[in-house]
Amino acid sequence: MNPTDMQKDSRKFVASLQTYMRKNALDAFFVAELPNVRYLTTFTGTSGYCLVFRDSAYFLTDFRYKTQASRQVASCETVVYSGNLFEFIRKKFFKGSKEASIGFEDTLTVGMFSEAQERVSGCKFVKTSQVLEKLAAVKTKGEVERIRQACAISSTALDVLVQEEWRGKTESELAAMLEFNQKIIGASGTSFETIVASGARGAMPHGVASGKEVTRNEFVTIDFGCFYDGYASDITRTFQTGSKVKPELTTIYKVVHDAQLKAIATARAGAKASRVDEAARDHIEKKGYGKFFGHGTGHGVGLRIHELPRVSRISEDVLEEGNVITIEPGIYIPRLGGVRIEDDFLVTKDGVEQLSHFSKDAEYYISAYGRH
Ligand SMILES: [Mn+2]
Known part of the structure; x- marks a missing residue:
């Protein structure tokens, strides 16, 4: 053979x-x-x-x-x-x-x-x-291509979900639709239990989809991924179901988005993984939300959803060419809700190559709900 x-x-x-x-x-x-x-x-x-x-x-x-x-x-x-x-x-x-x-x-x-x-x-x-x-932790070309494909399947599945009717749907139903989309497009399965956390539930970083109905004018965090030929994707987006959300949610969306950009700018082969975490964390702290960002900024992705290197404050890992990592800062405020934005990146000599692609424009998401 x-x-x-x-x-x-x-x-x-x-x-x-x-x-x-x-x-x-x-x-x-x-x-x-x-x-x-x-x-x-x-x-x-x-x-x-x-x-x-x-x-x-x-x-x-x-x-x-x-x-x-x-x-x-x-x-x-x-x-x-x-x-x-x-x-x-x-x-x-x-x-x-x-x-x-x-x-x-x-x-x-x-x-x-x-x-x-x-x-x-x-x-x-x-x-x-x-x-x-x-x-x-250091991926071959073939492994990176599989992760890239898993990311493409997840992005397309999310794109389809955004065009579907959200009104009257529960978090669980949206999760099921997203998982179905991924499998129809070519995933072998989900890489972990899909998180759909809307409204105040968004304050739970790992709020798996519940029977709560998604309603107008709230934030909905969707953290999901799939396996393609053994390799995982891991993407998070926070959607807005209408223009009249609490102003603080709009504020924290921008803080998280900027924090992710700052972390992305820091990541490259030879950089300490803790430095990437610090870039996101410093920004969130500076904006006064430090105590609402309680998890690490990212992790490796591969045959498992969580792999080396760790991208956290206490990580001693140094990024290497060929690592595939997530960068996923978030802010979670009890009773108000939360925001997390996550993408997957290939670490290169002088930076990172983004493997997952999906709009991060907050305005875009307003159309995700009740568009008919
Ligand atoms: Mn993740």
Whole structure:
């Protein structure tokens, strides 16, 4: 079979893990976290593990995924196991071998960890932290193209939603319409539970869509995204359902919008991620809304909706060429409502390239409600 671009990438990812293993004196590395398994293999099923050695790599799955694995996995040798996974691993890979150092993810469940220690006795298990997550923070061309496509699907879906009738609809109905649009356009699913927070509910940064009806003259924050070929988009816009909103909402819209622009201007390879956060936060603080901006400015996006690097005040990450990050400042005022604006960006040598595109013009959104 001719390997796809992602299969070629997955071979590079396995090689990068092997380089890490050599540097850190690990003989093997056991991977259970599904997004990490997918990263190393392109396998999209729900049951599979990687066991990587310095000069070889195995993908372990059960008989249900034999055919799928033979089509998808090009970076590892597929091994179909039955019975107890660790018993199988011990017999096949560690029988009679001298003590091996096996790295494992710190997200491994306690159950699996104790099972591994018990069954594969005589080996040394070494806890690691975010080894694959750090590798995955720098995206390949193919990964960026998939995120770009996910963003395009989300933007188009939102564009369709804005032209639909909002009157009489609840937040949940608008969320369902948006999710439907994304899937019809080509998404495999949503990348997280769609947030539609209208009126005073907008003060909840993660107010998932409720049964509240969206009414005239309020702000509606919609935070949503989709998966396209495994990769996520993450976009937020705050809409205005009429011209007669409370003046303070219009004020905070401009503050958040400007804060996002300031953060965008700061982001580039070599910049501290905390500096990007600071640019947004300083502006919001200067305008007197500091205490209403309680979350970080952004995060990496990829196979997961939240990845490295972290874009927050306490982040020690330095932005690298190939990172894909969100920039999403917000202001949330109890009983009044909230505003958040979020886009996805590819970090480049001298700045960022915006991957998500949708109008941020506050006036534009007035037409989103009751346009008929
Ligand atoms: Mn986000």
